[in-house]
Amino acid sequence: MLEKVKDILGTPSDFTAETMDNGYAKMQICFFPGMCDMDQLKDAIVVPFSYRFDPDEFRRMLHTSIGFMKDVPEDQWVDFLLKGYIILEYEGEVFVFRAIRRMQTQPDQTQVEASLQGPQSAFTENLDLNLTLVRNLYNVPELTVENFEPQNQSKSKIALLYDRTKRNETTLEEVRKRLRNLDEGLLLSAGQLAKQISQAKYRLFPITQITERPDRLSIHLNKGKLAVLMDGSRFAILLPVHFFDFMYAMDDHYEPSWMSRFLIGLRYVSMMLTLLLPALYISIVSYNPEVFRVQLAFTIDGSRAAVPYPSFIEVLLMLFMIEALIEASLRLPRSVGSTAATVGGLILGQAAQQAGLVSSIMIIVTSVVAISNFVIPNSTFSYFIRILKYAFVLVAVFAGLVGVVVGIFMLVVYLCNMRSFGEPYFALFQSKAGKASDNIK
């Protein structure tokens, strides 16, 4: 057994392969010490084999204990080893023992989707623990978990969760099919997996939602939808989703109804602002100044008097600055990030206006665009909105206010045409399970 394994693995220095001899019997054992839980190894194998050895008992233990798997095909030995299993050969029989080192034993704190009053625990990078979290919240016998083991380079386990009585069969079949046919190559995170199963590369909106909150997942399952969990990722993928799901924060379920309604309204207003404001600025300043009140028109006129370039160059300049700033503060280590924001936001904005590069109104527009973008509760969605903004800017440069209106119309048409795993994406009301059409895109 040892030779076969070594043939495939070579002899990595973090690999242990030995023959143990306690004077009565010999046992070959091999494992990756770094990936195994040494306590389990000691309790289950080393102690019975060395200190309290009784051949009959030991044999019985190997054959009956659920920890030991027998008759594992030879070609899978290495896969098991690489996942942190221990392989031993005793009396000519090969056993695989599961002793994976647990990195996480505690649920994580929420980091991306903060909630004031909801549960604070989030998914971890351990699939089993994640399933526990879901089961704790969605404690019904109908909750079904299907395991998938994709044959790619990562071989991370993937679990598909749904409620047996509420799920939609067509959607389920489709998702199963896509999970079986994943790309070869590395699969490192839920986001990557979501990209692979939603298939179309150039959609303008996400059709899967990524969440770190077990409570969001439970609500989602309760609506008869599906969820995909992946080992090694803190995030679950929810599907199918609707446009309006992205504008929900979990707090909306936990706070007084009036407050949550108001906040949802606020988010939609913010979304429209961050999407349209730069475009509106261009079209109003360069095409239709009569839209402003006359006082505002004069103020803008006066503040733009020093600006040498046409309005769209001004807008693109400021948008570039703000995007660069957001990107910088996201990627920098936390200790430096705040400095970047201060330098960029305060000093640059003020100075750009005084230097006559941009008008003072543009500074306000830029800030509103940036702040409104952060109001959108889902980061993936806000990325898409961030990109779409430029499409509107482009239209505004060439066609002014009319173009922006036409653009909005086309966006609505596009959204109405979109499907998320067969369900209409722009549906205002959630369709009941089993109602979705079969035309999966």
Next chain:
Amino acid sequence: MILKRTLLLCLGLTMLPMLGGCQLKDIDKRYFVVSAGFDYSDNPAAPYRVSLRLALPSSKIEEGGAMSVVQTADAASIAEAVRHLKSTVDKELEFGHCREFILGRKLIEKDGIDNSLQWLSRRRDIQSVSNVMVGDPDAYSVVSLKPKSERYPGNSLFLSFGNEGTEAANTVTTYLFDLYRRVYETGLDPVLPVANVFRDAYKIDRAAVLDKDKTRLFLDSDETLLFNMTAFGVDNTILVLPDKPLNIVLAATHTTSKINLKGGEDPVAIVNIRIEGFLEQSPPHLLEKDWGGLERKMGKHFSEEAERMLYKIRDAGVDPYGFGLHYLADHHNAKGRWEKWKRLYPEIRFEVRANVSIQGSGLIR
């Protein structure tokens, strides 16, 4: 493939509005016209004198900081004059914010309103909610005045109308769309406010009543107030009852007015008006003595004044109230109906039923 085609189609559709032909021109490359005046010059070759007040925007906003220039050009028509003016300035003329149009007194007395109205209603960048007024003695004097109190050029004149700034009771507000309607509507005649310059400010307290083309009658300040109350039901007015030693003044906070037409061959126009308010000025304890009597006295006085004003308007042969429109509306519009009304109108009788209700003396006891 299909996606690419869709994208191309989208792009193509987005480019379509470019065919609209509006060009990209930044706000700082435009000259905002804030008021425009049309006058009648005595030169027969170039009878129209157009004066435009152009705003010079500054980023500083302060009292009296409004800068503007006035440009004038004479031409054979208004449109030509505006074209001439374009060559005297360095930026594009932008009429999008021009909401004050002043027609010189001489122009509407001699030439009439029609030519100016044609130009105003045909241009797409002139808003229909512009205020139109008569400039006395000419439009140029009104356009070229630069009041010291202005924060924005042109703002002062703009705020004089409607209820945005002052709510002066003697200011008639006529919007361009309304003027257009009154010119083309049978049985309804235009009325325009008259603006003149008075000590570095605008004085807009009279009204000019026109037939379909030229002025027929100028109402003085008091008559304009009465007209405003009876025709438009303007709030925040006053009602004066002459008295010794001090007039009794009612501050009317709420006025509603309704016009009825009665009688077939001998029509009577009934103006029902209800005025509510409190006494702003009166001898002490007058109200407690005879509350109802005072209300009746005030109503009677108002009715007499208003009827006098109505007969004056009737005798000038104009109809800014739209009595003719009322007549056409509630009589079967057979042939010759309008001719009949034209025969009847000079003989029409008026009856103003004023219902004055005094809310209180305005005092706190």
